[in-house]
Amino acid sequence: MKKIILLGATGSIGIQTADIIREHPEEFSLVGLSAGKNMEKTRELIQEFQPEIVCVQLAEDAQQLQKEFKGILFVHGNRGLIDASTYEADVLVNAVIGSVGLEPTLEAIKLGRTIAIANKETLVTAGHLVMQSAKKYGADILPVDSEHSALFQALNGEKLEQASRLILTASGGSFRDKTRDELADVTVEDALNHPNWSMGSKITIDSATMLNKGLEVIEAHVLFDFAYDDIDVLLHRESIIHSLVEFQDTSVMAQLGTPDMRVPIQYALSYPDRLPRPTAKRLDLAEIAQLNFRAMDYERFRALKLAFDAGREGGTMTTVLNAANEQAVAMFLNRQIGFLQIEEFIERAMLAHQTIASPDLETILAADSETRKTVENMLK
Numbered sequence: 001m002k003k004i005i006l007l008g009a010t011g012s013i014g015i016q017t018a019d020i021i022r023e024h025p026e027e028f029s030l031v032g033l034s035a036g037k038n039m040e041k042t043r044e045l046i047q048e049f050q051p052e053i054v055c056v057q058l059a060e061d062a063q064q065l066q067k068e069f070k071g072i073l074f075v076h077g078n079r080g081l082i083d084a085s086t087y088e089a090d091v092l093v094n095a096v097i098g099s100v101g102l103e104p105t106l107e108a109i110k111l112g113r114t115i116a117i118a119n120k121e122t123l124v125t126a127g128h129l130v131m132q133s134a135k136k137y138g139a140d141i142l143p144v145d146s147e148h149s150a151l152f153q154a155l156n157g158e159k160l161e162q163a164s165r166l167i168l169t170a171s172g173g174s175f176r177d178k179t180r181d182e183l184a185d186v187t188v189e190d191a192l193n194h195p196n197w198s199m200g201s202k203i204t205i206d207s208a209t210m211l212n213k214g215l216e217v218i219e220a221h222v223l224f225d226f227a228y229d230d231i232d233v234l235l236h237r238e239s240i241i242h243s244l245v246e247f248q249d250t251s252v253m254a255q256l257g258t259p260d261m262r263v264p265i266q267y268a269l270s271y272p273d274r275l276p277r278p279t280a281k282r283l284d285l286a287e288i289a290q291l292n293f294r295a296m297d298y299e300r301f302r303a304l305k306l307a308f309d310a311g312r313e314g315g316t317m318t319t320v321l322n323a324a325n326e327q328a329v330a331m332f333l334n335r336q337i338g339f340l341q342i343e344e345f346i347e348r349a350m351l352a353h354q355t356i357a358s359p360d361l362e363t364i365l366a367a368d369s370e371t372r373k374t375v376e377n378m379l380k
Contacts, residue, residue: 001029002090005033005087006093007033007093007094008095008101009034009095010036010038013095013265018045020265021049023279024266031052032052033055037056042054046065051072054072055080057077062075078103081100086104086107091115092113093116099322106129108139113139114140115139118144121322125318125322126361127218143268144265147168147169147220149242149264149267151168153255155245162249165226165231166224167232167246167252168220168234169236170213171235174192174207184340191205191208192205205333206325209342210303211306211346214303214310215325218318228312233296236293238288240258240291306346310350314355314357315359320353323375324372327375328342345375353367353371
């Protein structure tokens, strides 16, 4: 039985990860979890799974839970996240949102743990540190995002040097059929209405701007060591083909499936095995009837172009891209800025930054913090 630590247990990926653990109690045991401020859902998970360690954001919540649940270790804050991530286990599922997941991941890697990574910001912000550390300590990094899981599966058993191109698919998000002029007055509620996937608010906004796909491009570069010129994005509105790999003989391998995040989550937990999912909806291509594809318009989806630009620049520029986006999306969700200002603020932050090549962790954290202040000041 694999012991699982789940960071971000009350978020969208976390809840679906709990579903997989629930479906396979003979295979997985949830020994630890982290949550933010959703104490109602946290209590439900504690009561059901009886973990050994739980991290919450606030000290007062940890103290209250400690009174309610004897025999469980409660920790809090960033230090608590590291305590939870390094607790005795086989697999760490990093499903937190934002760069807060970076340090816990690096500490777990030092213990040689398998990392099931759904926190793309960790790889975008400091991918070179993560992969170098994983190689040093013998830790496996397994992708949970549907796109990267698809690439991982398509490459499984193949020689990586014989693959020539990675093709990530994108649904286009909530506004895929709108022109840029029509985006000027869209609301938060409009942006949160994703056509295919059920995700958290931050990721759904990122999908609407297409910055989410940009982060995935950088993540693919980090995970599979492909040049940015050899990574493409294809608009595919049905979200049935999750990604493709083209090989040097022009053969193309694609991974298909219904839009259900539980599939790549389970594969990351069970790898190298595949477990049954008797309750899942099976893919019926006859019912779908047709699949549509369209070349990506980088003028229409400017945030995606910014991500490619940041990736090619490298160094601390990807940290700036991610931090500026996190700050701008939070402002949009708080109704402080308009939708199109998200990418405007990202671009301004990138233009203001002097890139530092091959940064260490301290430099990355400093760039992250400074970028957030820069974006905050843009409101003034």
